[in-house]
Amino acid sequence: MGKDSKVSITVIRRVPKYYGYLTELMEKGVSRISSQELSSLTGFTASQIRQDLNNFGGFGQQGYGYNVKELRKELGKILGLDRDYKVVLTGAGNLGNAIANYQGFKNAGFNIVGVFSRYSNINPNMKDIKIKPIEELEDFIRDNNISIGIITTSKDNAQEIANMYVKAGIKGIWNFAPIDLEVPEDVALETVRLSESLFTLSYFIQEDKS
């Protein structure tokens, strides 16, 4: 199945969510699921789900629903999870340490092969990972065919690191610094804004009180 670039970004952004739920279902041993059941899990309407999946060819069978394993596999292909990625990470603080050591990303095919920092030995906790000096970053990216760069620096350093990533030819940046980075159009950028999620929570806590 080829990528259809006419599929809207809003649909695309729902695919990782479907994929995540299907992974949970598979791990629980569930072998098939209706769009109705997927609806109650994901919060999207059943018709929305059928419409979304039809964008990619439609994997359901009338009266049977979706085969969890097959659907997950096909959505995984769409997301590019049927291959491995070489990844670097810059910013060896606590968050960088957590991300670099998280087994889940590795299991999904994202291999962090280099961790960089402006400071040598900034985080003695990162004992299992050798931290390389930032001066070697660009050559390392070019020499090792790195496709993704993670940024876990402070927000003051994030744009500079992004610029180095871009210059060295990286294809995608996964940014955890709380700042809106500027990158060229042909470089993909995903920024994780943890505080947005926390502030949504504090809104709803108050709601309960009113």
Place this chain on the structure above:
Amino acid sequence: MGKDSKVSITVIRRVPKYYGYLTELMEKGVSRISSQELSSLTGFTASQIRQDLNNFGGFGQQGYGYNVKELRKELGKILGLDRDYKVVLTGAGNLGNAIANYQGFKNAGFNIVGVFSRYSNINPNMKDIKIKPIEELEDFIRDNNISIGIITTSKDNAQEIANMYVKAGIKGIWNFAPIDLEVPEDVALETVRLSESLFTLSYFIQEDKS
């Protein structure tokens, strides 16, 4: 300004994003901004932004735009950021360590006053934080008027911790375990799914190639 519970959840979810951008603008010394400029920052249309902000009373002035500091302050009130929250965290691995030590949450009024783990001394890296045994969790929540519980355990333990939080009367759960937790309707739940963001990135990297 009171909370208007008729405002839709989709609008509410955009408020933390506005708040984040306004914080960045304020830190950069920008004092006022048009809905047009906010549009190019956030990716929402200018009319969408005006409509969203009108939901809360409308803070803009024709021909002037928005006062960054004032608008940020008002949105902060809506989000409940004009007060402090007492927070506990359970799961003292690398991610728990990163979250517990992140100064940004504290600056926003979220004070992590207790860190709990099923295992004593599981993470020797967490040297600045005393880890309490999980057996003390529920009493601690009740005795200290805790409103938010963070979960950074493995996904196998997450539901059990959520149940303890609920039982002890917590108002909101911020979950980092990659699993869909079940909580009563009067408990707010926000789940951070980092892999969704990563998988969106891998989709777009491929797109470049096709």
